[in-house]
Amino acid sequence: MSGRGRFLTRKVAGSVLTLAFVLVFNFFLFRVVPTDPVASMFRGRGVPQEALDNLRTAFGLDQPILTQFVYFVRETVQGNLGISYQTRQPVWEEIVSRIPATAALVGISAILSALIGTFGGIVAAWRRNTWKDHSITSGTMLFYSMPDFWLGMILLVVFAVVLGWFPVGGIVTAGTNATGLPLLLDQLRHMFLPALTLTLAYLGEYALITRSSLLEVMGEDYLTVARAKGLLDRVVRRRHAVPNALLPVVTLIAINFGFVLSGAIAVESVFSWPGLGKATAEAIRGPDLPMLQGLFLVFSAAVIFFNLVADIAYGYLDPRVEDR
Amino acid sequence: MTSVALQRRKATALRVWTQFRLSRQGMVGLGILAVFVLMAVAAPLLADVRELNPVYARSQGNPLWGPPGEFPPLGTDYLRRSVWAQFVWGSRVSLFVGLAATVLTILIGSVIGIVSGFVGGRLDAGLMRITEWFLVIPFLPLAIVLAAVLGRSVWNIIFVIGVTSWPSTARLLRAQVLTVKQRLFVDRARSLGAGGWHIVSRHILPNVSGLILANATLAVPISILTETTLSFLGLGDPGAASWGKTLEEAFSNGAMIINAWWYFVPAGLGILAVVLAFTLIGRTLEEIANPRLSGER
Numbered sequence: 001m002s003g004r005g006r007f008l009t010r011k012v013a014g015s016v017l018t019l020a021f022v023l024v025f026n027f028f029l030f031r032v033v034p035t036d037p038v039a040s041m042f043r044g045r046g047v048p049q050e051a052l053d054n055l056r057t058a059f060g061l062d063q064p065i066l067t068q069f070v071y072f073v074r075e076t077v078q079g080n081l082g083i084s085y086q087t088r089q090p091v092w093e094e095i096v097s098r099i100p101a102t103a104a105l106v107g108i109s110a111i112l113s114a115l116i117g118t119f120g121g122i123v124a125a126w127r128r129n130t131w132k133d134h135s136i137t138s139g140t141m142l143f144y145s146m147p148d149f150w151l152g153m154i155l156l157v158v159f160a161v162v163l164g165w166f167p168v169g170g171i172v173t174a175g176t177n178a179t180g181l182p183l184l185l186d187q188l189r190h191m192f193l194p195a196l197t198l199t200l201a202y203l204g205e206y207a208l209i210t211r212s213s214l215l216e217v218m219g220e221d222y223l224t225v226a227r228a229k230g231l232l233d234r235v236v237r238r239r240h241a242v243p244n245a246l247l248p249v250v251t252l253i254a255i256n257f258g259f260v261l262s263g264a265i266a267v268e269s270v271f272s273w274p275g276l277g278k279a280t281a282e283a284i285r286g287p288d289l290p291m292l293q294g295l296f297l298v299f300s301a302a303v304i305f306f307n308l309v310a311d312i313a314y315g316y317l318d319p320r321v322e323d324r
Numbered sequence: 325m326t327s328v329a330l331q332r333r334k335a336t337a338l339r340v341w342t343q344f345r346l347s348r349q350g351m352v353g354l355g356i357l358a359v360f361v362l363m364a365v366a367a368p369l370l371a372d373v374r375e376l377n378p379v380y381a382r383s384q385g386n387p388l389w390g391p392p393g394e395f396p397p398l399g400t401d402y403l404r405r406s407v408w409a410q411f412v413w414g415s416r417v418s419l420f421v422g423l424a425a426t427v428l429t430i431l432i433g434s435v436i437g438i439v440s441g442f443v444g445g446r447l448d449a450g451l452m453r454i455t456e457w458f459l460v461i462p463f464l465p466l467a468i469v470l471a472a473v474l475g476r477s478v479w480n481i482i483f484v485i486g487v488t489s490w491p492s493t494a495r496l497l498r499a500q501v502l503t504v505k506q507r508l509f510v511d512r513a514r515s516l517g518a519g520g521w522h523i524v525s526r527h528i529l530p531n532v533s534g535l536i537l538a539n540a541t542l543a544v545p546i547s548i549l550t551e552t553t554l555s556f557l558g559l560g561d562p563g564a565a566s567w568g569k570t571l572e573e574a575f576s577n578g579a580m581i582i583n584a585w586w587y588f589v590p591a592g593l594g595i596l597a598v599v600l601a602f603t604l605i606g607r608t609l610e611e612i613a614n615p616r617l618s619g620e621r
Contacts, residue, residue, distance in 0.1 A: 018456075018460050029469060029470075029473055141600065142596070142600070144603075145545065145596050145603060146592060146595065146599070147553060147556070147568075147571070147595055148553075149556055149571075150552075150588070150591075150595070150596075153571070153574075153575065153580055153588055154589075154592070156580055157580050157583055157585060161580060161581060161583050162583060168581070258462045261462060262462050262463070262464035265464060265465070265468070265553075266556055269575075270575065280465070280468065280557075281557050281558070284468065284557050284558050285558055287473075289472070289473070292468070292469050292472055295465065296465045296469045299462050300461050300462060300465065300466075303461070303462045304460055304461075307460055
């Protein structure tokens with residue numbers, strides 16, 4: 001097999017293994033809970049012992065643990081994640097219906113934080129030790145140090161409650177019958193504050209990584225050569241320095257996607273954004289364990305997938321990685 | 325410990341402190357941290373613990389949702405409790421959970437990293453496989469699922485943060501141990517008949533302790549922010565009001581809609597200040613342990 005083929009196979013196999021690990025974890029999670037799932041279904045109600053035993057047989061709880069695990073994997077792979085305790089609906093359907101809202105919010109925030117953060121990092125490194133560098137570095141540090149949802153609470157109070165520029169929550173104006181473009185604009189207006197929160201909270205790492213990576217590159221001889229050739233400062237930056245400095249940023253996109261997704265859990269609750277994050281917060285209140293397990297599986301699968309994509313992209317951008 | 329080793333260690337500590345004092349960001353961080361540690365220690369002198377009790381607050385005739393002007397210094401909440409008392413006593417819980425979770429994180433991470441790097445072979449491969457798993461799986465959802473299953477208590481939160489956030493420490497330490505292991509003095513000790521335990525405790529550990537300290541300081545912010553988020557999501561200890569719990573109560577009782585900013589601004593600023601302090605201190609220690617980093621600043 002060629003080097004690239006081997007590299008791809010190894011990366012994909014690694015991701016599948018990681019996902020398998022998540023499944024095993026999910027399976028044992030219910031076994032950590034000391035309570036018997038059948039008994040807890042009928043908490044406090046007088047159900048005859050015989051009926052409970054029948055249910056245990058029906059659920060396969062009297063089977064050896066390995067057989068139970070095989071059942072569990074088969075059902076999960078087929079998309080059966082159980083029934084939510086709270087809504088009595090299949091967990092899979094509950095999750096699927098909430099994916100679009102989260103995908104839009106997290107997608108836009110992840111892209112914006114990457115773009116703005118990287119740009120800030122380039123400016124800070126290129127204008128090192130000027131007021132621009134200092135304000136970018138300390139600004140990102142400040143946003144990095146506050147809880148993301150608290151930033152959301154402050155933005156909500158200032159821009160929605162006091163100034164009234166944006167709605168206080170939700171995804172559309174209640175009772176609206178708008179369609180098409182007006183509906184989209186309404187949704188974007190609702191998305192503005194949560195997206196701003198997530199963008200501000202997660203651009204710091206991009207700025208810091210880009211800055212230090214660019215500073216490292218700036219000492220290299222080929223930049224001195226480029227300058228000696230008489231190239232304009234901005235050409236040196238755009239054509240010679242930045243492309244090489246951006247390699248570590250590519251890996252960060254995948255890692256940061258996981259953080260933005262996690263950050264959405266609390267931020268969505270603050271803005272009543274009807275996505276996976278708010279569903280997680282609601283499932284915690286129950287606690288709605290089947291729902292939590294399903295959400296954990298979906299979050300993990302998304303993050304594992306993006307890590308795989310980043311690994312492969314990195315392999316293409318920096319061919320040295322594939323040889324290792 | 326022999327007196328020679330003790331003296332050498334004292335000299336190292338003194339050198340680190342001399343370098344630390346020259347760093348402005350390090351001293352600012354240390355100053356902020358000192359204020360909050362003092363506040364946590366002196367909590368009983370700063371605010372009456374009975375002010376946290378709604379029954380007592382009512383009997384004192386405290387106003388409902390009283391702004392700071394009406395009930396100095398920080399107003400009251402939806403149960404007429406003093407926000408200042410919650411802020412002062414909350415600092416204890418937030419700092420304690422943050423530090424205890426960090427100790428657990430560093431302990432697990434150091435043991436796995438050092439064993440993995442020092443022993444090597446199949447054990448190393450296995451441990452690193454597990455570490456990679458934990459690194460890829462999103463950390464907050466994992467912590468949420470674990471905390472939801474284990475139940476709401478301070479110790480469970482500490483446990484959950486510890487078992488979910490050790491992997492980066494383990495990987496960092498393993499790399500460092502691998503380089504220290506190659507050094508000549510380790511070979512020399514081995515040829516003089518030193519056992520594995522002696523080499524790890526006398527030669528490897530002293531050489532990675534600076535890294536462990538810097539890493540621990542940078543792990544505290546993550547622990548504190550995770551505790552805050554878990555508490556905000558309703559997984560905090562009902563009996564121990566951390567700053568995160570204050571934010572949760574403010575949010576779920578509508579403080580934002582009535583613009584009772586005095587209820588949720590102080591707790592958030594407290595977290596911000598403590599996290600910033602540890603980040604500043606940690607970065608300074610990192611620069612001292614690894615001088616190449618400071619060249620770029």
